[in-house]
Structure formats: structure tokens, C-alpha cells
Amino acid sequence: MRRKMAAGNWKMNGSAAALDMIDALSSAHSDNACDIVICPPAHLLTAACDRAGNGPVAIGAQNCHAAEKGAHTGDIAAAMIAETGARYVITGHSERRETYGETDASVCDRSAAAQASGLVPVVCIGESLAQREAGEALPVIRAQLAASVPDGSTGDTLVVAYEPIWAIGTGKIPTLEQIGEVHAALRADLVARFGAEGEKIRLLYGGSVKPGNAAEIFGTADVDGALVGGASLSADDFSPIIAALAAS
Numbered sequence: 001m002r003r004k005m006a007a008g009n010w011k012m013n014g015s016a017a018a019l020d021m022i023d024a025l026s027s028a029h030s031d032n033a034c035d036i037v038i039c040p041p042a043h044l045l046t047a048a049c050d051r052a053g054n055g056p057v058a059i060g061a062q063n064c065h066a067a068e069k070g071a072h073t074g075d076i077a078a079a080m081i082a083e084t085g086a087r088y089v090i091t092g093h094s095e096r097r098e099t100y101g102e103t104d105a106s107v108c109d110r111s112a113a114a115q116a117s118g119l120v121p122v123v124c125i126g127e128s129l130a131q132r133e134a135g136e137a138l139p140v141i142r143a144q145l146a147a148s149v150p151d152g153s154t155g156d157t158l159v160v161a162y163e164p165i166w167a168i169g170t171g172k173i174p175t176l177e178q179i180g181e182v183h184a185a186l187r188a189d190l191v192a193r194f195g196a197e198g199e200k201i202r203l204l205y206g207g208s209v210k211p212g213n214a215a216e217i218f219g220t221a222d223v224d225g226a227l228v229g230g231a232s233l234s235a236d237d238f239s240p241i242i243a244a245l246a247a248s
């Protein structure tokens with residue numbers, strides 16, 4: 001049985017004042033029914049971890065460098081993230097793949113660095129609209145999974161997020177059949193590669209998850225939770241998504 005996970009990706013949004021949301025989520029979801037993760041910008045990681053304490057909300061970063069340290073201006077190493085108390089890091093988000101040319105190989109290196117520092121990478125994969133319309137979605141996503149995920153990953157050390165690029169921030173989502181088809185293919189590939197551990201690796205869906213569509217998405221087989229962007233910026237939106245996940 002995989003524990004469900006609702007992860008919020010704040011992207012380049014948020015401020016010290018926005019951390020009040022962690023208090024609201026901690027009291028609303030003290031039943032600990034599923035894993036809740038908030039990924040604020042890097043400057044808020046330490047304060048977010050302090051605010052979350054030992055409560056139900058865990059903290060994650062949005063990217064890490066593959067190297068342990070060195071001359072990488074503007075980057076942050078996995079061990080530095082771990083030092084803040086954060087436990088997760090998003091790797092390979094499509095915005096970073098697009099803007100900074102991150103490849104599957106570099107995403108894999110970052111994810112392995114995260115694991116080596118005790119962080120759990122949330123590895124993002126997903127097709128473009130052109131790839132979806134050309135009927136290439138499944139092979140594209142499966143190739144990304146194969147090349148972006150480090151060898152030796154387990155249910156405790158890896159989370160995968162399927163995020164169709166065309167669904168991110170657009171209000172559009174795939175059909176439930178399409179989500180189910182992708183998650184089933186990803187599950188089969190994880191089991192083929194990692195054996196029994198492949199059954200334990202959480203598969204999140206991401207892309208325009210909102211309070212109004214969360215329950216039907218979470219009712220889809222092999223969807224173990226969500227990676228949420230816009231709707232994770234306020235407790236009013238994120239809390240009902242967490243509640244829908246807990247009830248699924």
C-alpha cells in the first residue's frame with residue numbers, strides 16, 4: 001500500500017508571510033492521513049522547516065545541483081538543502097528542462113545527488129502538446145522515466161511526477177483514461193526495472209490540479225497523489241485537494 005502524497009510547488013512565488021499557510025495546513029490535516037509537502041523558493045526553506053516542525057507538513061526544494069559543492073554561482077547542493085531540514089527536492093520540472101536545458105541525464109545526476117544526501121527526489125516527466133498530438137506521449141514519457149531515474153531507487157527514495165507540459169498552468173488536464181494509461185505504463189516500467197520496489201514508488205499526477213478536479217484524478221488507478229502548482233499557493237485551494245486525496 002503506497003502512502004498518498006500531496007506536494008505543492010510554489011515555483012518563484014511566496015514570501016515569509018506566506019509561510020502562515022503551513023500552520024493552517026498543519027492544523028487542518030493533523031490526522032496525518034497522507035504525506036503533505038510544500039516546496040517554497042530556496043530562501044524560505046529554513047524558515048519553512050522551522051514552521052513545519054514535527055507536524056504533518058514536510059518541506060522540499062525545487063531543484064538541486066548534481067555536484068557536492070564548488071564554483072556553481074546561483075546553485076544549491078543537495079546537502080545544503082538537507083541541512084535546512086528539508087526532505088524532498090523536485091528534479092527535472094519541465095520549466096527547468098525548457099529554460100535551462102536540463103536533460104534526462106542531468107536530471108538523473110541531480111536525483112542521485114539528492115538521494116546521496118538523504119533527500120527524496122520528486123522526478124518530473126511529461127510530454128509536450130506536439131508530442132501528445134503526434135501520438136508519441138507514451139514512448140516519450142517512458143524514455144524520460146528510464147533516463148531520469150537513478151539506478152537503485154526504492155519506494156523510500158524516489159517519487160515520480162507525471163506532468164504533461166500542456167496541462168501545467170493552463171487549466172487543461174488529460175482525460176482520466178489518458179492519465180490512467182500513462183500511470184499504468186510508468187508503473188509497469190518501474191516494476192520491470194526495480195522489481196517489488198517498483199510497486200512502492202509513488203506516482204503523482206501534476207498539471208492544473210484544482211479542488212474541483214482532484215477527486216476524479218485521485219480516483220484513477222495508480223495515481224498516488226499530486227504535484228500542485230497554482231493551487232498550492234493558498235490553504236483555501238490546497239487544503240481541499242489534500243482532503244480529496246485523504247478520502248480517495
Ligand code: PGA
Pocket residue numbers: 009163167168169170206207208209227228229230231
Ligand atoms: P499547476 O502547476 O498546478 O499550476 O498547473 C503544476 C506544476 O508545475 O508542478
